[in-house]
Amino acid sequence: LVSLGGIAALAYGTWGPYYSTEPLHAGFSLAKPTTQDFPFRVWRSETYYVEVHLENVLPETEMNLILGDYVNGGAGAIDLAWRVVDRGAVVAEGSNRQFGHSPIWWQGHSGIAIGTFKAQPGHQYVLNLTSRAGDPTWDRCRPFVKVGLHPSDLEYLLIYRILGSAVLLLFAPVFVAFLAVVIYRSWRYG
Numbered sequence: 001l002v003s004l005g006g007i008a009a010l011a012y013g014t015w016g017p018y019y020s021t022e023p024l025h026a027g028f029s030l031a032k033p034t035t036q037d038f039p040f041r042v043w044r045s046e047t048y049y050v051e052v053h054l055e056n057v058l059p060e061t062e063m064n065l066i067l068g069d070y071v072n073g074g075a076g077a078i079d080l081a082w083r084v085v086d087r088g089a090v091v092a093e094g095s096n097r098q099f100g101h102s103p104i105w106w107q108g109h110s111g112i113a114i115g116t117f118k119a120q121p122g123h124q125y126v127l128n129l130t131s132r133a134g135d136p137t138w139d140r141c142r143p144f145v146k147v148g149l150h151p152s153d154l155e156y157l158l159i160y161r162i163l164g165s166a167v168l169l170l171f172a173p174v175f176v177a178f179l180a181v182v183i184y185r186s187w188r189y190g
Contacts, residue, residue, distance in 0.1 A: 006167030022147070023041060023148070024038055024146060024148075026144060027143065028144065030078070030131055032134040032136070033131055034134070035129065036129050037128055038127040039124065039125070040125055041124050042122075042123060042125070043122070044121055047116050047118050048118075048147050048149060049116050049148060049149070050115045050116070050145070052114055052143060053143065054109060054143050055142045056110055057140055077135070078096060078131075078138075080114055081094070082130070084125050086124070091117060092116075092118075094114065095115070098115075
């Protein structure tokens with residue numbers, strides 16, 4: 001029973017949590033100034049980040065021109081305004097210019113966080129994303145917008161992984177031995 005608990009803790013730490021931590025992940029266009037709407041629903045009352053990501057298909061100097069240069073602190077050419085609407089009421093809004101340069105590097109992508117908002121569980125939100133400056137070449141980077149929890153909000157899952165692994169290391173041999181005895185006895189006596 002303890003080993004099964006270890007397996008459950010390890011599984012939760014690896015594949016958890018049970019709710020969506022990224023309720024919105026959708027492609028959009030940066031080819032020209034435009035507003036695009038993205039509906040999404042959240043399952044937890046948390047602070048969610050609004051992020052924009054671009055695939056790293058352009059040289060680093062061009063990516064820095066678009067997104068901004070983190071090292072030198074310069075703003076990029078991208079100019080995005082956003083607002084989150086809940087049943088017609090604006091619950092949060094901002095822009096990447098207001099939020100400041102907050103770079104993200106992730107698996108062949110570069111991006112920026114453009115704001116945060118506090119969400120309520122079960123609500124159907126709509127993200128209005130307005131590109132106020134566009135360039136058709138930017139779409140080569142396959143831009144996408146994401147609403148999700150900050151990775152630091154999920155660090156507690158590491159504790160489940162460590163605990164589950166420790167329990168399995170300590171009790172798995174006992175469980176395997178018990179299982180072997182049960183199988184042997186049922187085979188031998190019956």
